[in-house]
Amino acid sequence: MSELTVTLLRLGYLLLLWLFVLAAIGVLRRDLYGTRIVRRLRRTPGPPVATPAAPAVTPAARPTPIARRDSGPRRLVVTDGPLRGTTLPLTTSAVLIGRAPSCTLVLDDDYSSSRHARIYPQDGEWFVEDLGSTNGTFVGRERVDRPVLVRPGTQVRVGQSTIELQR
Amino acid sequence: MATVIPYRVRPGRSLELALLAPALLLGVGAYALVGLATQGTLPADILGYGAGLVGLALGMHLVLRWRAPYADPVILPVVVALNGIGLAMIYRIDIAYVARGRESVFAERQLAWTALGVVLASLVLVLLRDHRTLRRYTYTAMVAGLVLIMLPLVPGLGANINGAQIWIRLGGMSFQPAELGKIVLAVFFAGYLVTTRDTLALAGPKVLGLQLPRPRDLGPILLAWLASLAVLVLQRDLGTSLLFFGLFVAMLYLATERMSWVVIGLGLFVGGAVLASTAFTHVTARFDAWLNAFDDDVFQQSPGGSGQLVRGLFGLANGGLFGTGWGEGRPDLVPYAESDFIVASLGEELGLTGLLAILLGYLVLAQRGLRTAIGVRDGFGKLFAGGMSFVVAFQCFVVVGGVTRLIPLTGLTMPFLAYGGSSLLANWVIVALLLRISDSARRPAADGGAPGPLAPAEPGTGAAPGEQETERIDVEELR
Numbered sequence: 001m002s003e004l005t006v007t008l009l010r011l012g013y014l015l016l017l018w019l020f021v022l023a024a025i026g027v028l029r030r031d032l033y034g035t036r037i038v039r040r041l042r043r044t045p046g047p048p049v050a051t052p053a054a055p056a057v058t059p060a061a062r063p064t065p066i067a068r069r070d071s072g073p074r075r076l077v078v079t080d081g082p083l084r085g086t087t088l089p090l091t092t093s094a095v096l097i098g099r100a101p102s103c104t105l106v107l108d109d110d111y112s113s114s115r116h117a118r119i120y121p122q123d124g125e126w127f128v129e130d131l132g133s134t135n136g137t138f139v140g141r142e143r144v145d146r147p148v149l150v151r152p153g154t155q156v157r158v159g160q161s162t163i164e165l166q167r
Numbered sequence: 168m169a170t171v172i173p174y175r176v177r178p179g180r181s182l183e184l185a186l187l188a189p190a191l192l193l194g195v196g197a198y199a200l201v202g203l204a205t206q207g208t209l210p211a212d213i214l215g216y217g218a219g220l221v222g223l224a225l226g227m228h229l230v231l232r233w234r235a236p237y238a239d240p241v242i243l244p245v246v247v248a249l250n251g252i253g254l255a256m257i258y259r260i261d262i263a264y265v266a267r268g269r270e271s272v273f274a275e276r277q278l279a280w281t282a283l284g285v286v287l288a289s290l291v292l293v294l295l296r297d298h299r300t301l302r303r304y305t306y307t308a309m310v311a312g313l314v315l316i317m318l319p320l321v322p323g324l325g326a327n328i329n330g331a332q333i334w335i336r337l338g339g340m341s342f343q344p345a346e347l348g349k350i351v352l353a354v355f356f357a358g359y360l361v362t363t364r365d366t367l368a369l370a371g372p373k374v375l376g377l378q379l380p381r382p383r384d385l386g387p388i389l390l391a392w393l394a395s396l397a398v399l400v401l402q403r404d405l406g407t408s409l410l411f412f413g414l415f416v417a418m419l420y421l422a423t424e425r426m427s428w429v430v431i432g433l434g435l436f437v438g439g440a441v442l443a444s445t446a447f448t449h450v451t452a453r454f455d456a457w458l459n460a461f462d463d464d465v466f467q468q469s470p471g472g473s474g475q476l477v478r479g480l481f482g483l484a485n486g487g488l489f490g491t492g493w494g495e496g497r498p499d500l501v502p503y504a505e506s507d508f509i510v511a512s513l514g515e516e517l518g519l520t521g522l523l524a525i526l527l528g529y530l531v532l533a534q535r536g537l538r539t540a541i542g543v544r545d546g547f548g549k550l551f552a553g554g555m556s557f558v559v560a561f562q563c564f565v566v567v568g569g570v571t572r573l574i575p576l577t578g579l580t581m582p583f584l585a586y587g588g589s590s591l592l593a594n595w596v597i598v599a600l601l602l603r604i605s606d607s608a609r610r611p612a613a614d615g616g617a618p619g620p621l622a623p624a625e626p627g628t629g630a631a632p633g634e635q636e637t638e639r640i641d642v643e644e645l646r
Binding site: 007009011013014021023027028 | 186196248489492493
């Protein structure tokens with residue numbers, strides 16, 4: 001075998017080795033760049049289509065609160081932060097927000113406390129209450145130190161996430 | 168119900184098949200090149216060898232198609248490539264030993280162990296349908312793990328090879344039970360930490376901006392530390408001891424997300440290392456060979472000197488950027504070139520370029536394991552997959568760090584490359600378990616039988632009773 005063939009085989013093997021490793025990395029590219037959030041944003045228009053149909057069922061199931069709930073917010077939407085695009089239907093019970101797995105809305109956010117805030121209904125209105133969190137809960141620019149009324153569209157900030165109620 | 172909605176995954180089996188082709192070509196091509204360089208012709212058994220390797224890889228691939236169709240498509244090709252490269256290098260070193268008049272059949276034995284490893288991995292995939300069943304055996308695993316580690320100390324069964332008491336000898340075959348012990352102990356650590364992590368994550372005193380755990384929660388880590396010290400003292404093996412303690416600390420960190428555990432673990436490790444380096448002669452010798460490797464006295468010292476390390480470094484230097492080429496170097500000049508120093512052998516023949524590609528392969532493997540840990544939904548699976556990927560990555564770090572004189576040399580094996588049956592079997596089992604977990608991590612929710620996480624939160628259905636309970640906790644109660 002000539003010197004040239006030996007060198008070509010030697011370098012060819014290294015080239016193949018790198019091509020293989022790069023091909024393997026190429027397969028991973030899709031999940032390195034995290035398409036998940038993009039997908040979830042695309043999903044967001046989905047639920048509104050589904051929710052208008054839902055009240056048709058709700059009145060039959062729960063007759064009492066309809067009158068009030070018709071005008072009130074129907075869902076809670078995370079508008080900013082790691083969970084952007086997540087929606088949560090509002091029922092008659094309170095929503096607990098925080099990092100603990102037992103919360104209704106579990107935030108994956110280093111700046112929120114394990115039980116950070118609670119959003120609860122009272123007389124047809126929704127209120128937000130801080131549960132003694134380290135970094136505080138904000139409605140607009142105001143820090144929440146007692147239950148504060150939340151109207152649909154009001155931005156509530158919990159850690160790095162922003163939450164709002166929508167009709 | 169802010170559960171992460173998984174994106175639609177393609178099973179990836181055809182992708183895996185496509186990647187297996189270059190992976191197998193790397194293994195068989197290296198074998199052929201070794202023959203060309205050392206004997207001038209292709210090895211006589213190249214067809215049989217190639218067919219065997221292809222058969223094993225395709226068999227594993229078919230088992231995956233059958234039993235774990237959603238498993239990660241990259242893990243198997245990377246492992247097949249690494250194993251093939253390792254086999255070719257061991258074959259090459261065999262030839263060099265035979266040329267020097269020493270009988271050597273490492274390659275044949277390693278091939279047999281590879282076949283056994285693939286069969287064992289397939290068995291794990293076929294028999295273990297859901298990795299969560301392992302959680303039932305948490306405490307059985309603890310006992311089994313301790314027994315496996317302590318087995319070499321049983322008189323008559325244990326064998327002392329090169330000063331370390333980590334082998335058992337059964338019917339002429341020697342085996343390192345600690346290699347399997349690390350998997351079993353990973354099961355125990357995962358099962359134990361998934362139930363106790365809430366306590367272990369509780370905040371204690373704050374020192375210099377670091378949130379320390381409560382002093383009373385230090386029990387488990389101290390116990391793990393003492394156990395690894397016991398391994399170091401009784402079996403005189405630095406690598407095993409380091410691996411177990413590292414695994415525990417890493418899984419503790421994964422479970423609690425508290426940096427303080429890593430700091431405490433490193434502190435205990437440094438304490439133990441200083442203690443060991445002064446108290447035990449074999450550790451002192453290792454440190455001396457590391458720090459004063461080029462000292463003539465240390466180099467000449469026959470047992471425990473730096474001769475092996477320095478020869479390995481010269482081998483790496485001889486390889487340079489592009490290596491000498493398969494079969495053109497002299498890796499056999501380094502003692503244990505086929506096992507402990509296979510990284511130096513590969514560095515000599517493939518050069519920095521080739522060695523970096525191989526290390527990148529390990530990086531991809533560890534990344535796939537950690538990605539699996541992120542993707543899987545149950546806490547036990549997360550910890551287990553994370554722990555096992557850590558084991559693979561940690562072994563690479565310790566071995567390559569030791570060979571390149573970044574850290575003192577310890578007796579760990581390079582997964583899939585180094586000669587050694589027990590290590591190969593254990594690593595194939597690790598791969599099978601990672602594939603099993605990645606299958607359940609990537610399987611679409613509707614397909615896996617698990618109900619979609621969003622289903623109970625539909626407006627019409629109302630909240631589940633348990634859910635309401637958590638929602639109505641009084642604020643006073645929380646404070």
